[in-house]
Every structure is written in C-alpha cells, then in structure tokens.
Amino acid sequence: MDSIKQAVELARAAEVVHRPGVLSGSALAANGPLQRSAESPINEVRLRADHLEANRIVAYGTSGPNGRYYDMLRTQVLQEMDKKSWQFLAVTSPTAGCGKTVTACNLALSISRLPERSVLLVDLDLRRPAVGNYLGIDGNGGVLDVLEGRTPLSSAVLQASIGPNNMLVLPGSVSSNSSEWMASQTMGALLQTIKRDFRSRIVIFDLPPMLLGDDVISILPRMDAALLVAGVGSTTVSDIKECQRHLRRTTVVRVVVNKSTEAAGSYYGYY
Numbered sequence: 382m383d384s385i386k387q388a389v390e391l392a393r394a395a396e397v398v399h400r401p402g403v404l405s406g407s408a409l410a411a412n413g414p415l416q417r418s419a420e421s422p423i424n425e426v427r428l429r430a431d432h433l434e435a436n437r438i439v440a441y442g443t444s445g446p447n448g449r450y451y452d453m454l455r456t457q458v459l460q461e462m463d464k465k466s467w468q469f470l471a472v473t474s475p476t477a478g479c480g481k482t483v484t485a486c487n488l489a490l491s492i493s494r495l496p497e498r499s500v501l502l503v504d505l506d507l508r509r510p511a512v513g514n515y516l517g518i519d520g521n522g523g524v525l526d527v528l529e530g531r532t533p534l535s536s537a538v539l540q541a542s543i544g545p546n547n548m549l550v551l552p553g554s555v556s557s558n559s560s561e562w563m564a565s566q567t568m569g570a571l572l573q574t575i576k577r578d579f580r581s582r583i584v585i586f587d588l589p590p591m592l593l594g595d596d597v598i599s600i601l602p603r604m605d606a607a608l609l610v611a612g613v614g615s616t617t618v619s620d621i622k623e624c625q626r627h628l629r630r631t632t633v634v635r636v637v638v639n640k641s642t643e644a645a646g647s648y649y650g651y652y
C-alpha cells in the first residue's frame with residue numbers, strides 16, 4: 382500500500398481517537414509573574430540551527446514550509462488546551478520511531494516563538510531519551526538526577542535559546558527502571574512540582590511508545606491531554622485501535638500522521 386493510502390487509513394482510524402473535550406472553562410492565563418526559584422535556570426545553552434536542521438528540528442524560525450506545519454499544529458493544540466486551561470501535554474505514539482521526539486521538539490520551539498507563551502519541554506522517555514541529542518544539548522543526568530534526588534529541579538532545567546526565542550528543557554536520561562519510575566509517587570511529586578513552579582508554561586512531555594510497555598499508561602492520568610503521533614509505514618490501524626483503549630479517559634487534542642512524505646508539499650498530516 383502506498384504512503385498516501387496508508388496515511389488516509391491512519392487518519393480514518395485516528396478520527397475515533399481524536400475527540401477534543403467539550404468547550405468550557407476560561408482561556409489559559411497569559412504569563413503571570415515568574416516563579417523565581419524554578420524559573421531562574423542556572424544553565425543556559427544556545428541551540429545551533431545546523432544541528433537542529435540535521436535532526437529535523439525546523440520550527441525555530443518561520444522560514445521553511447515545514448516549520449509552518451508545526452505552527453499550524455501549535456495553534457490547533459493550544460486552542461484545544463486553552464479551552465480547559467490545560468498545561469500538561471503528553472506526546473506519544475503506538476510504536477517506536479513514529480516521530481514523537483521530532484514532533485515534541487518542533488512543537489515546543491514553535492510555541493516558544495509566540496510572544497505571550499512560554500514552554501517547558503520534558504523528556505520523560507526513560508527508555509530512549511533523545512531530546513538532548515536532537516537539540517544538541519547535554520543534560521547530564523537530567524530528569525533521572527531529579528527523581529533520584531541528586532539535582533534540584535531548578536538546576537536540571539536548562540534554558541535553550543535560538544535567535545530571540547527561548548524555552549526551558551528538562552532533558553532525559555536512561556533508566557533500567559523506567560516502568561517503576563513512571564508509576565512512582567516520586568514521579569507524581571515531580572509532576573506536581575513542575576505544575577506549581579512552571580504554572581505559566583505549557584509543559585510538553587516526550588514519552589515512550591504506548592504499546593511497548595506500561596510507562597505511558599501509568600503517566601497518562603497525570604496528563605491533561607495527549608498528542609498521538611502515528612508513523613506511516615510503522616503504525617497500523619490496529620495499533621491505533623489498541624491505543625484508543627488506553628486513551629479512553631484522555632483527551633487526544635490531535636493525531637499527527639507523520640512521515641507521509643509522498644504527499645505533495647506535506648511534511649506532516651494532522652487530524
């Protein structure tokens with residue numbers, strides 16, 4: 382089956398999963414006063430455009446058509462989240478390699494370019510963390526150091542800048558106990574702290590695949606909404622249906638049908 386047909390099939394399957402919540406609640410408050418303790422990251426890094434491009438991270442500027450697709454995704458996601466004043470967005474996919482990390486990084490950078498928005502990108506893929514590599518930053522122990530009490534959250538969070546824009550990043554690290562960490566009270570406490578200390582920010586969590594362990598199932602109840610990334614060629618309709626069972630209690634703000642490269646001029650498809 383060719384790539385476009387597969388993308389259309391996935392989009393049809395995604396229709397069932399994607400069911401944004403009923404409109405209610407007030408819009409997300411504009412950035413309030415910053416929380417000085419957590420919002421004064423010690424470590425600042427400048428991102429390099431050539432490194433980003435080499436890793437398909439393109440939404441740091443408005444120049445290319447690919448960046449504009451992420452801006453469209455950003456607007457759609459923020460519209461859904463603002464309706465409920467939501468802050469936490471999980472980025473996941475049915476199986477590995479669908480483009481979660483590329484999507485999460487691009488979405489975060491795109492949001493960071495909005496003058497009245499700010500974003501924290503958290504790498505919560507303790508199996509295959511890649512945010513640091515894709516952005517070209519060394520997070521040392523990152524989130525695992527925080528979970529294990531070696532580093533305070535405020536020191537592990539980096540301020541990543543490119544041009545006039547910046548975002549905060551909590552890089553990831555590999556743990557052989559990923560599943561246990563995701564279900565732990567320590568993780569719950571960390572997420573509560575993030576919610577409190579970064580309350581003016583949209584927080585994007587790059588997660589592992591849904592169907593390759595229980596990590597995502599454990600963490601989903603702590604998220605406000607999810608973005609599902611399906612990969613043409615790697616995600617099947619039955620994968621999406623299986624995800625749907627786990628996503629019954631989670632609002633899926635968008636499904637990205639990724640890697641449908643044969644669609645003319647289209648880098649990403651959204652549903």
Ligand SMILES: Nc1ncnc2c1ncn2[C@@H]1O[C@H](COP(=O)(O)OP(=O)(O)OP(=O)(O)O)[C@@H](O)[C@H]1O
Binds near residue numbers: 476639
């Ligand atoms: N739209 C796209 N077109 C072509 N290649 C892509 C696209 N999006 C991502 N890729 C490539 O696919 C590979 C996997 O992407 P990425 O690491 O973002 O996936 P992932 O879902 O986070 O993987 P994992 O399950 O390992 O965390 C990378 O080599 C990335 O450059």
Ligand SMILES: [Mg+2]
Binds near residue numbers: 482483
């Ligand atoms: Mg990834």
